[in-house]
Amino acid sequence: MTKREKDIIIQIKESLKEKIISWEERTANRHYFTIKKGDIVAVARYLFEKGKARFITASGIDTPRGIEILYHFSFDHHGGKVVTVKTLVPKDKCEIESITPYITGAVFIEREIQDLLGVRFLNHPDPRPLLAAESWPKDWYPLRCDFRDTQFTDNTKQEK
Amino acid sequence: MSRNRKTIIPIGPYHPLQEEPEYFELEVEGEKVLDIDIHIGYNHRAIEKIGERMTWDQVIFLVERICGICSTSHPIANCNAQEDLAGVEIPERAKYIRSIVGELERIHSHLLWAGLAGHFIGYNTLWMWIWKYREPVLELFELVTGNRNHYAMLKPGGVRRDIKEEDIPYFLKVLDEVERKVDMITKAALDDPVLAARLKGVGILTKEDAIKYCAVGPTARGSGVAIDVRKDDPYAAYDLVEWNVITQKEGDVFAKTVVRLLECLESVKIIRQCLEKLKKVKGDIAVKIKEMPPGEGKGHHEAPRGETFHYVRSDGSNTPVRLKVRAPTYVNLPTCKATVPGESVADAALILASIDPCYCCTERMMRVVDKKSGKVLMDGSDLIRLSQEKTRKLLGSYFEREDRYKC
Numbered sequence: 001m002t003k004r005e006k007d008i009i010i011q012i013k014e015s016l017k018e019k020i021i022s023w024e025e026r027t028a029n030r031h032y033f034t035i036k037k038g039d040i041v042a043v044a045r046y047l048f049e050k051g052k053a054r055f056i057t058a059s060g061i062d063t064p065r066g067i068e069i070l071y072h073f074s075f076d077h078h079g080g081k082v083v084t085v086k087t088l089v090p091k092d093k094c095e096i097e098s099i100t101p102y103i104t105g106a107v108f109i110e111r112e113i114q115d116l117l118g119v120r121f122l123n124h125p126d127p128r129p130l131l132a133a134e135s136w137p138k139d140w141y142p143l144r145c146d147f148r149d150t151q152f153t154d155n156t157k158q159e160k
Numbered sequence: 161m162s163r164n165r166k167t168i169i170p171i172g173p174y175h176p177l178q179e180e181p182e183y184f185e186l187e188v189e190g191e192k193v194l195d196i197d198i199h200i201g202y203n204h205r206a207i208e209k210i211g212e213r214m215t216w217d218q219v220i221f222l223v224e225r226i227c228g229i230c231s232t233s234h235p236i237a238n239c240n241a242q243e244d245l246a247g248v249e250i251p252e253r254a255k256y257i258r259s260i261v262g263e264l265e266r267i268h269s270h271l272l273w274a275g276l277a278g279h280f281i282g283y284n285t286l287w288m289w290i291w292k293y294r295e296p297v298l299e300l301f302e303l304v305t306g307n308r309n310h311y312a313m314l315k316p317g318g319v320r321r322d323i324k325e326e327d328i329p330y331f332l333k334v335l336d337e338v339e340r341k342v343d344m345i346t347k348a349a350l351d352d353p354v355l356a357a358r359l360k361g362v363g364i365l366t367k368e369d370a371i372k373y374c375a376v377g378p379t380a381r382g383s384g385v386a387i388d389v390r391k392d393d394p395y396a397a398y399d400l401v402e403w404n405v406i407t408q409k410e411g412d413v414f415a416k417t418v419v420r421l422l423e424c425l426e427s428v429k430i431i432r433q434c435l436e437k438l439k440k441v442k443g444d445i446a447v448k449i450k451e452m453p454p455g456e457g458k459g460h461h462e463a464p465r466g467e468t469f470h471y472v473r474s475d476g477s478n479t480p481v482r483l484k485v486r487a488p489t490y491v492n493l494p495t496c497k498a499t500v501p502g503e504s505v506a507d508a509a510l511i512l513a514s515i516d517p518c519y520c521c522t523e524r525m526m527r528v529v530d531k532k533s534g535k536v537l538m539d540g541s542d543l544i545r546l547s548q549e550k551t552r553k554l555l556g557s558y559f560e561r562e563d564r565y566k567c
Contacts, residue, residue: 029393030244030458054387055374056460056469057491059484072458072471080393082458105374105491108200131201142209 008051008078015050019043029079034086037096040071043085044099047073053083055103058110060117062144066090067117071099089119098124116143165189169505171512173202180517182493186500186508193508196500198493211483216242216452219483220315223470226485228309229272232265233463234470234485235314240395240459241470242316246452251444252397254318256434259397261305261313262461263427263434267338268297269464270420273516274345277417280513281358286349293341296334302551303327318446328435339428346421359414363499363511366411373495376488377466378419379515383411389462401433413514420516452476463488465516489517 009031013023019039024032035043047053053073061068071085089096098121100106110121111130118141121127129136141147172183181202187195207226211219219242223234236258243250250258271294278286298308304323305311313319323331349355365375370383380387388405390398406422408415454476460469466488473482492515500508530537 026455027244027247032456054371054376056467057484057486059471059482061473061482070471072469074393074460074467076387076389076392080389082393082460084456084458103374104372104494107494108490109486129201131204133201142206 008075008081009083012047012051012083015046016043029081031081032084032086034088037087037089040085040087041097041099041102044071045102047083047085048103051075052077055099055105056082058106058113060113060119060143062117063088067094067119067144069096069113069119094118095120095122097122100124100126115141117141118144166194171509173199182517184496184508184512186505188505191504191506193500193503193505196496196508198496200493208483208485211480213479215478216316216449216480219472219480221312223483223485224310224312226487229269230265230463230465230468231310232261232313233461233468234487236262236396237459237461237463237468237470238472238483239314239316240461241457241472242449242452242459243457244459245455245457245472245474246316246449248317248447248449250318251447253322253438253441253443254445255397255400256438256441257319257323257445258314259401260323260431260434260438261311261319262396263430264297264300264304266427266464267342267424268294268301269516270424271297271342273464274349274417274420277413277510277513280510281355283354283358286345286355290345293338293345296338299554300331300334302554303330306551315446317449318444320446322445323435323438325439328439331435332432335428335432339425342421342424342428346418346425349417349421355417356414359417359510360410360412362413362507363503363514364411365495365499367409369495369498370411373498374491375466375495376491377462377464378416378423379466379492379495381405381407382416382419384409387467389460389467393460395459395461397434397437398430400437401430403430413510416514452478465489466492489515493517 013020016035019035019042021034021036026032044055048055051073053075056072056074058069058071061070065088067089069087069089073083073085075081075083087096096119098106098110100110100121101123107126108130110124111127113119114121114127115129115132118139167188169186169188170183171186172181174181183199183202185197185199186193187197207222211222214222220235220238223238224231226234271290275287275290275294278284278290301311302308304327305313305321313321365379365383367384370380370385375383375385376387384407386405386407391405403426406419406426408419452474454474456474457472458470460467468488469486471482471484472480475481495515496512499511503511
């Protein structure tokens with residue numbers, strides 16, 4: 001078992017050698033690595049199809065350098081290792097390739113990130129808004145740092 | 161004569177049966193469902209955004225309010241994430257208490273679902289029976305934590321309250337009773353021709369689909385995918401006790417029911433071992449986390465419905481920069497797209513319920529007003545007083561209640 005556990009991390013490191021920019025091992029079961037935006041589909045497909053990982057979820061964070069998207073994968077049969085793939089999307093060209101065509105489980109979360117952080121997922125099979133109402137203004141993204149929730153109340157006051 | 165005979169049947173936005181804000185559009189031809197479209201987001205409460213303004217301790221109370229049924233699973237996942245971030249190991253006694261609370265919750269949640277499933281298929285006897293046996297579990301919660309739901313038992317670094325030594329005999333007695341009844345119901349359900357006719361072969365989720373949709377919990381285990389965070393990535397006391405992961409390979413609604421009922425029995429086994437260990441393991445129930453270093457933390461917990469995942473990021477201040485919550489229904493709900501098409505409309509409602517979508521049942525009475533005089537007879541403060549009196553009564557007289565749950 002321990003040999004197999006070691007194997008999966010080494011395997012990922014070897015197979016994705018050219019794509020990994022940096023690797024961080026916080027504990028034995030919690031790993032993070034950074035890749036370029038363009039490599040996400042290849043990396044996600046490798047982890048899901050070859051590595052037999054389970055896609056847990058993705059999360060987006062608004063940082064000064066751009067919007068960071070983290071894809072969390074769990075290797076349930078390799079000691080429950082949780083590996084996070086990090087990638088950075090610049091705010092001026094806020095789009096990234098969708099992984100939903102290959103991992104169906106990502107269908108909701110990509111639509112959610114699109115609503116809340118304004119990252120466009122290219123080639124998503126169903127890119128309708130998930131959480132935002134029809135009347136929600138197009139360029140308001142609640143999880144971005146420059147969003148103020150008073151924006152909404154100010155607007156309704158003006159309407160009145 | 162070619163006519164388009166397709167019809168759209170809307171269910172929701174407020175689901176009449178499951179009482180929760182979700183909206184399904186069923187595209188049907190005659191009785192048969194051709195396609196399903198799922199709309200969510202009617203009750204988005206911006207928990208993640210609110211979490212960014214709260215301190216690390218307050219976040220635990222916030223995430224506890226996400227759900228009323230599995231109200232301890234989010235705190236456990238969040239504590240795991242915060243402890244991963246801070247690099248803290250919790251005391252052994254706290255580990256056992258966490259597991260006990262987590263497993264008690266699993267029993268009450270699974271029994272709640274099994275009862276509702278009975279109600280959905282018009283089998284109200286099953287519903288009333290099962291909910292009757294769920295009640296002692298809620299009273300155990302009241303005894304240990306002081307509340308039926310929203311227990312506030314966890315804090316980063318350990319637990320808030322200890323389980324008293326003198327409570328353990330009563331605890332074990334109720335567990336024996338619950339085990340006996342769940343065992344009886346499981347056997348009855350497995351042999352029942354009515355249940356088998358109604359649930360077998362309905363809404364089959366294949367193993368390939370379960371993996372493709374990244375399903376978790378009983379939804380995945382009912383389809384033969386043996387994943388369980390408690391076994392795969394042990395936390396709390398799950399690696400210190402003996403228990404099994406329950407799987408079924410059929411993938412239909414019946415298999416999910418069997419998984420849930422058998423898991424209740426496993427939970428009883430875990431709690432019993434934890435209580436035995438509590439008698440021997442003494443010491444602190446929490447360690448103090450002095451400060452949160454900058455960095456990231458990931459934590460998960462196997463909630464009754466599947467894996468709950470929390471991700472936190474810290475910049476070294478007393479509030480999180482980002483809190484990400486992934487509840488199990490979020491990945492289980494899309495599996496309906498694989499299971500519902502091809503089934504009849506009557507089965508669709510059952511299949512939609514079979515993933516055990518999560519909703520809150522903590523609403524109790526709010527206010528009683530006399531219609532004629534308009535006088536308020538009872539309000540929230542009376543309710544709190546009644547509730548506190550009941551807890552006190554429960555604490556005072558549990559030794560005298562020999563025959564209470566015999567039938």
